[in-house]
Amino acid sequence: MVKKRLTLLGATGSIGTSTLDVIREQSAQFEIILASAHRDYDKLIAISHEFAIPHLVLTGIDEPNRHLGKTPLRTAISDLAAPARVWFGEDELVGLLTDLDYDIALNAISGSAGLRSTMTVLQRGKCLALANKESLVMAGHLVKRIRQATGAQIIPVDSEHSALFQAIGNSPHSDIRTLHITASGGAFRDLPLDRFDSITPQQALQHPNWDMGAKVTLDSATMFNKALEVIEAHWLFDLPYNHIDALIHPQSVIHSLVEYVDGSILAQLSVPDMRLPILYALSHPQRFTSSLVDTNLLRLGTLTFLPIEPERYPLFYTGLEVARSGGIMPTVMNAANEAALALFIKGSIPFTAIHRLVATAIDAQTNIPDPDLETILAINRQTYSRIIADH
Numbered sequence: 001m002v003k004k005r006l007t008l009l010g011a012t013g014s015i016g017t018s019t020l021d022v023i024r025e026q027s028a029q030f031e032i033i034l035a036s037a038h039r040d041y042d043k044l045i046a047i048s049h050e051f052a053i054p055h056l057v058l059t060g061i062d063e064p065n066r067h068l069g070k071t072p073l074r075t076a077i078s079d080l081a082a083p084a085r086v087w088f089g090e091d092e093l094v095g096l097l098t099d100l101d102y103d104i105a106l107n108a109i110s111g112s113a114g115l116r117s118t119m120t121v122l123q124r125g126k127c128l129a130l131a132n133k134e135s136l137v138m139a140g141h142l143v144k145r146i147r148q149a150t151g152a153q154i155i156p157v158d159s160e161h162s163a164l165f166q167a168i169g170n171s172p173h174s175d176i177r178t179l180h181i182t183a184s185g186g187a188f189r190d191l192p193l194d195r196f197d198s199i200t201p202q203q204a205l206q207h208p209n210w211d212m213g214a215k216v217t218l219d220s221a222t223m224f225n226k227a228l229e230v231i232e233a234h235w236l237f238d239l240p241y242n243h244i245d246a247l248i249h250p251q252s253v254i255h256s257l258v259e260y261v262d263g264s265i266l267a268q269l270s271v272p273d274m275r276l277p278i279l280y281a282l283s284h285p286q287r288f289t290s291s292l293v294d295t296n297l298l299r300l301g302t303l304t305f306l307p308i309e310p311e312r313y314p315l316f317y318t319g320l321e322v323a324r325s326g327g328i329m330p331t332v333m334n335a336a337n338e339a340a341l342a343l344f345i346k347g348s349i350p351f352t353a354i355h356r357l358v359a360t361a362i363d364a365q366t367n368i369p370d371p372d373l374e375t376i377l378a379i380n381r382q383t384y385s386r387i388i389a390d391h
C-alpha cells in the first residue's frame, strides 16, 4: 500500500502530540515527511528519531550559531540520522511547503502564526487538515478564493467542525437551518462573577474536559474560542452568520449538531479526545479501524445544554459582532486577544482586562474591507506590538 505523505506543522504541541499518537497506530497508512516546531528542538528531534522524518523546521530559531552558540541544539543536529535535516525560520517552512511533494498538511500551529502556512498549502492545491482556526478568522475571504482557484480541500480538525463536517455529509446548504456549535463553558462556567477579577493564569489554564495548548485553553475560559469557531464554521461551510449559533454543553460529548430545515438534528458524539477528529481528518473520505477512542454510552450520564451568558462571556458576543463586520476587524480582534493573553499570563493585567483590551483595539481601528495577505499580516503585527508596548 502507498503511504500518504504528511507534513505536520506544530508537531510539538497538544494537537501535534495527538497526531503522532494517531500516526503511531496508523503507521501503515502514513509517513511524516516534514515536522515543525517553534523553539522546542528537544521534542522535535526526539520526534524525528522515532518517526524518521527527513525535514525538520524550527520556525522560532533563525540562525542556530548566533542564538545558541555551541549548544545542545547543534549537538542534537549532528546526531540526527541521514537524511534528516533541520531548517530554520518561517520563510524556510513556507519554502518547503511550496516545494516538497506531500498529500496532506496538518496545520496545528497555534495562533496567527499559522496563517502563512495555511495559505501556502492551499495555493498549491493540497489537502489541508486544519486545526489552526485563526487562519480562517483572519483570512477566510482569501482562503475561500484560493480554494475556488486551486480546488484545495480543507478538512477540519477542530472537534466541533469535524462533527459538523460529518453530520452535514453531502447535504446541500438549502437543507440546513442552523449549525449548533457546542462549548464546554471553560474553567469558569460556575465561578461567581464577582470573583472574576481575582482569576489567576494557573486557574485559567485548567480546562475541565480537554487537555489543550495554553492559548486555546485561555480562549475557552473567556469563550473567545467559540467566537473564533463561529467564524471558522462560516468560512468552512459557507453559511451566513444567522445560520450558526453556539450553546454550552458541559459534558463535551456532543461535539456539535446540524439542524435541518425539516426539524431533524444530527449530532456527532464521543468522549472528548482530539485523536478522533484528527484521525477522521487524515482518513477522510475513508474511516480507518482504530482503538484509540472508545465511547461507552452507558457511562456518559446526563447530557445537558445551557445558553451562553453575556455577563460571564462578553468576548463571545464581541466576537460575533466583529465577525459580522468582516474585513480587517477579525484580525484586529484576534491580535488584540493574543496580546492580552500574553499580558495576562505575565501577570500584567487581570483576567477581566482581556475583554477591555480587545474592545479598545476594535474601537480604535477603521475597517479595511477585503484586505490582502500583506495588509492582514501587517495589521496583525501592529496591533499586537502596540498593545504589548502600551503595557
Ligand SMILES: NC(=O)c1ccc[n+]([C@@H]2O[C@H](COP(=O)([O-])OP(=O)(O)OC[C@H]3O[C@@H](n4cnc5c(N)ncnc54)[C@H](OP(=O)(O)O)[C@@H]3O)[C@@H](O)[C@H]2O)c1
Pocket: 009, 010, 011, 012, 013, 014, 015, 016, 036, 037, 038, 039, 040, 041, 059, 060, 107, 108, 109, 110, 111, 113, 114, 131, 132, 133, 134, 157, 158, 159, 210, 211, 212, 213, 214, 215, 216, 274
Ligand atoms: N489543543 C487542542 O485540543 C485543540 C483543539 C482544537 C483546535 N486547536 C487549535 O489547534 C492549534 C494548535 O493548538 P495546540 O493546543 O496544539 O497548541 P500548542 O500546544 O500551544 O502547540 C502549538 C504548536 O505550534 C508551535 N508554535 C508556537 N508558536 C509558533 C509560531 N510563532 N510559529 C510557528 N509555530 C509555532 C509550537 O512549537 P513549540 O512547541 O516549539 O513552541 C507547537 O508545536 C490552535 O490554533 C488551536 O486553536 C487545538
